[in-house]
Amino acid sequence: MLIRKEFIIIIGTIILCKIYCRAGISIYKDLHNQEIGDGLCIKANGSISPIRKFICEKLNLMYSMRFLSPGTDAHYSIIVIDDEKCRHSMRIESTRDYNKDTAYIKPSGEEKKEKIAETFIEQKNQEMVETAETPTEEEKEKKTTYLEDYHQTLIEMFPSSTGSLSIDTSRNDSFIKFLQLEHVSKHKIHILACLFLLAEGVDIPLKVEGSKSSPMLVLKEIIVKFEEENKTEDLKESKPEIKKEGKERKLKEGKTGSRKDSKEGEEEIKIFSISMKDDLSSRKNENSKEKKKAVPQKRAAYVINFFIDNKTNLDIREGGKYTEPKTYEEFKTGKFLNNARWLIQYYIFNHLNSEDSIIELAKEVYFMLKKCIKQKKKEKSAEEVKYLESIIDKCFVKSSDANTIKTKHRINILTTIYKESPLLNVFPFTDDVSIPGYRAIPSYNRKEDSFNVGKVYSNCVEAGLLSLFCCLAYDPETREYTTEHMGNVSPDLKGFFDMYNKPLETDTYEMHREWSKVVADLENVNIRYLKENRNELASGIINMLYIIAEITGKYSEEEESLKELSTLLEEQDNKKQNELFKKVKLYTEKLILSLSKKYSSEENSELPNRGIEVNILKMSKCLDISKEMDIFGELVITYRYLNLEGGINLSHTSRHLQIRSFPSKVNILTEEKEEEIINNKDSIENESKKTLTDFLLIHFVYKVIDGKETTSNYYKENIDVSQENNYFYPIERLFLYNTFQKVEDRIKMIYYIRGCLLEHSLEETDPWSRFLSNMIGSLPLNDFNTVQDVFFNPIYRAGFYKGFCTKVNIPIPIIDRNIYSYTAGLYYEQYIYKIRLLNRHLEFLKAHLITRGNRGCFFAAVACQIHKDTNAQFLSLLTNGITSIDPLLEIEAFLNRIDRDLPEYEAVIKPNDIWLICLNMSFRSDKFNKITTIFFDKIVIDENFITIDGTKPEYTDEDIKNAMTKFDKTRFPQTVKKHVLNLVEKNFEYARKLSYLIKKYEIFLMGIEVSE
Template identity: 25%
Template sequence: MTQPIHFSILFFRLDQRMRKRRNLKKYICAYHSKLVHMFNENDIYVSIASGKSDSLIHFLKYEPVRKYSKYILASLLLLSEGFGVPISFTADSNKKTFLNIWKKDSKDVHCTVCMDVPGYNPVTDSFDDIPQKEAKSIIDFFICHHNSKFLKKTGELAEPDSFDEFSTGAFLNSLGFLIQMYIFEFIDNAHDVIEFVQAVYEILIEYLPSNSNALNKQTQKAFRLFNRCFAPIDNISIGLEYIATAERIREIKAINRALPFFCLSQVPMFCKIPEYCSTSGTYLSEYTNYFTNCGETALLGLFCCLLYDAATQKYTTTHLKRPDPKLVAFFDKYKNPRESASLEMHNDWNKVISNRSIDDLGYASNKNQVVSGVLNMLYFIVHLTGNYVKETPKIAKLGAYASTNELSNVDLHTKLSCYITKLLSKISKNKNFTCLLSKICIGTRTDNKTDIFGLIELKYIYSQITQRTYISIQPRHSLFIIFEAIGCPFKTMELELFLLSRNYSKKKSFIEILLHEYIIQNMYKFQPMYPMNIVNNIKNTIQLVVKEDFKTMNRLHLIEPLEYIHSKSEMVCYCLMFCCKEKLNTEHPIIRFTSNILSSISLSSPCYQERVLPPLVYFDLYKTHYPYIQIDESKWSEIALGKSGCPAVFRCVLDIEAPDIFIKALDMYSKLDKNANMSNTSPFYFHMTIKAIFRCLFKNHETANAFEVLDILKRNYPENGSAICNHIILIWIVYICSQKDYPEQLIIDLFNRLEENVS
């Protein structure tokens, strides 16, 4: 009789475990959906800003709701910590939904707000009261899961207590992490912080019993929660120590640099922002009024360099004679260089740039969105620095040269270079710089005006440190780029960071783990092999995730920020490459992960298509696994054979020396290639790649993989396949002869594959 009972208990426990896994998987899928809704992708930046009329940010910033937003966010924070704040939704007779945050007795409320907010309705193409369905679903999600076991202190998604727990990235799926990120983005200043802390305290204080001696379990939990989220006054020194550490890291990175940007991640990068209306003093928050601010950020990056005082490590406008008041106000507010440009900074800069009623300044729409062009950029520079009366005729003369083709390209290049150097010398705080122009050409802007396009490179020198930057100005796009400083005392800075990291080597708390990892990440950036180390880290982490059956996908988020196109393209390529033998479908974690990366990129751009989409083609996933990517069938082969994406894919494939993956990619390439003699993007076209192919195919001193490659080339290039194969075989024979450790039999086997009478 005991055996059936024993098995019943066993099956019950197995059923409980399976149900727990199903619930966790269901929660994580829903969590990622809410994450996407709460943090909108704006080309490069992830931001809470959104043009959607039912987004959480749209709801919280609606004026009648805004004054209660502190209570709503405070309640979500408390729910994320497992504290049962009574929140409910009710409907009135007109079927309007209301959000209620109740007090402890459930008879009175902290606030009641209507969940219908005026906004643009794309269905009716008009402004209506929009039910805040997305905002409601996010709040419902917090209510539903506030007491889930996997979010508790000992649960799978709990805040990590050790580095091993931290490195899995499981905590990134917790409600606490989600709402704290959102609050961090939502709060703009110290006043907002104080109001928010008071709102949390006001809700928690209700749970204190009237008899102060009777500290019940709920009260103790409230005290612990408040002290964990906010530094108690008697423990303030620890909080200040953490802030001092972060400030010291910033100071170390700022030492002896010629420009305000230490590395590319600090440079303002274009994103989508709302148009600004100066007459009403408001942003047009509907999605139809958002634009990509590439022209604005190129100018912002340039002005940051021109107005940077390397001696004080601050921005200044005091050396300018008649600067625009808005320019002065902006650099007074953002006096210190930032780790990255926030959305608030982008919007503030747009206030400076936009809505100027001057005919010379080119905008794309409603006095917003700077049109890309060298002359247009120069007009903005002279107007912002107070030099427009004297300089405008000179720029107009350059424009006349461009419009009439009066000068040769060489003469135009010389005059333009001379003028830009003189102009920037007047404006720049640091006079020790050189200006170099290249790829100068005349073309038409998006507003149909003639302009000049090309690259402007500036090389600054300060205290024996040299740093370069360039602005690429093309007919439809402008981009500001920074290069690593030369002559910087990297070893000294790395040592200082190492000594700082030792303060947190024991990693007693979550914040100390975060600080320690932040310091280590910055140390890596001082190492000459940093880019290669990042690639190796990506490869090793993906292999670990595959080994762990994709249960620790969040490890991939802890490698480095996926901010720029090169890091995104490498991540997509290595993910698909290491998983090409897996049974993939649209719901597979790696497909969902790469889909999210691709959705953050403007795939309408041919340049971006060529950089990130080729792996989808080479691993034969583009037709079935990414249905949302709407690209004509005929374009896919053009994308796959492009001059930047194609070599990058084969570089990644050969990097891991996996012959079977290389053979699969080559088979796809040769099927798509319509050139009878093999196109110039072929991996066999480049000297270094041919060597890597040889090492990959012959790493076991066998010919099987090499012969399979020859069979593919002969089959897919029917006209000249034999000649191509003969050429490649001879190259391989030369390589073998130049090496000592390859057996002679390889030469004989390859020689026997040569075909006669082939021209």
């Protein structure tokens, strides 16, 4: 029961945070106008303004750093098992435990350090306790680096135990749990302010004291009292009062009167001394009479110690490796993403969810800075006073300057971009509200109302239904979700949209888990599931209709209509198929419209009627993956409002349901608005002093305006497969130009990025390998379509993924049976079109040459389908601009070295056959006429060759004549055919080789003639 309550609390917290982020823009103007003391306001482009975090969230930067960064070691595994004799027997066994993610620790020598968080969390905490002894030489060698500590701290601050970025976790020794403890929560603003200032390099006297089992968090007074000072001096400096709206707030002490002598003549006063233990001794488990043991907050202590340890770290100060940028060029490296300042700032504004709490934090920071300045003036440290004053300048601005044109530029950019779209009057998925994507979620038991985390599945059909019901439940007038217009829906459906009643920017794991309570393990026997425990819905339009009727409470009235469709579905008569398709279309349209929220146009209404259109495209009738008959195709629901149009497309296939939304055909940002945004951006760029927030805003504008234009400078800044030296492209920079939000995008980028680095072997310890490994770990690995898209390709087959697939086990025979030459050919053609680098092409070619594929000679099939222009470009590259065949000789040598006695290489193309393929490729353009004879000369006829009809070719005059006739009928250019026929007429050996080529290609392509 405790688990259930906690889970509900976490869900509520996440919903609140997401809603706040959507509402955040509207409060920014007011927030930056409120005074925090001494006539100062929060600076809009400063480090204590939430604008910085807001833009980083839009760029998905913290998600990338938590889940994808090379500094993270993601805990996952995947094994694929298959039975060659049974087509649908493939089984995927995968694990993904986000709670076991740790920082990646670089191996030392031949021994790898233990990659367990507990190891160095305890080590670092032990170093900080007052009783710690001087470390030995061996302990010094084991000391972790800044980046290792940074990434472990990031993981502790964003545990994200469900795969969605989150500060919440069930761990009772976590940083968030520590801040939520009853005796700590009253100090949380003060603690966060301390960490904020420590990250800025301020010498805040915060320390973890005591023993490892009983740690204490102590904050001492910043201003040190000297004995010779008047002992009766007014103590307001040590117990300050900050007035806010007529109320007084005092800094509270954990233990009052706690004083300790420091240096001779000085006296330190503790502001608070807090136990870092969750005192559970007074609590009892509901199912047990035993008291729980107190839990030392070791993870919380580790986080705090990190900021204390690094307050003077030069790597994160001005001029350091990970400093905040001073120019846009510095910004584009992305190195600031490894800065403790950025980490704590993002955390603070993820944790604080109200305007008042942000103002309270700002006041605390300002008060502490003033105290620090006063102390440093006493110590006559002019340089440190100057530095502290610069922090005040970075965070705050005079109230008289808070509403200047410069400040408004920044707010205006965000308000213009995130102004509500008119399309929201009809459709929920617009602008920054994304359509739900599928995830790996645990199975649900309806009777027990419980989840089995040991049995997970990929919920592509469930996610599609969620997208559909978001559209059906959307009330355009209130901009909220409701089921009132649907009638007597199931309690679970109503409860879901009561909980999630507003469109959220991103779907979460918790949302999908709650949604499974609506659609999983339903009693209706007509609803098909793929799992025996009635989880994982089967794809198919008829199955979808049954589910919709069931959860909306309409099954009893729709039962006869659905049975009629099911009966027609079972009919073998193809003549009735058109009747079935027509009835399914009409029934689906009627059902969807009956469940949609409607409103009528009135004289005083600002909302004219919206148009809703339902259609099903590309309908087909076939068996699904469980060998059950259904109808597959694309269900398209289109919403129209004024001149705008948007909708969703649910594409049902036998194995999968793909979801996509299509936006308005009209650009929401008009030319006038774009010009306004660009002008504001230009004004910021022209300012002499710019902050990280400014660079984020500038970058964000480039992304919004130019991000989709392939000719734009923004697009050209991204990693590019056509460029050399991609190995040195900063991975953090990659995060700035790619949000990696969608599963489909991450799948494509794995293949694309490996293609960008094909000339590099990428060992397991390589940063790129760790990044790509983490990309794989971020996917729903128990989903067949994901596995097929990521692993069933020639590049994986050839071992180019080996360095980052150490947690992946897929036997080569499974790869061979599931690589499709047509799909691979499309990828290959794109690669040829974009690449001009010979060394990368040779590696790519080798990978395809050793691939068996699902039919005949794989590479010959791929080469045949490549467009003639791309084909000419490819062969030109492989012949050094038609000047030399040296690259092809390298390929020939590579094929000669392959051990064909090994099962995985027994079907690899023979060296001689590569010359046949090149000769055939040369026929596509007459510019290769000058090297045609070279290819003819390299070919050696295999005298043991058996034709497609099972005979040996005799190469008689009649055979050769037939070959020449067949060649003359091909679609090759006339200039090429004339040249080749002229050669074979003069050279009988060339004639035999042309006949051999044509017969050989029939074998290559299993019946596909060379003319195709």
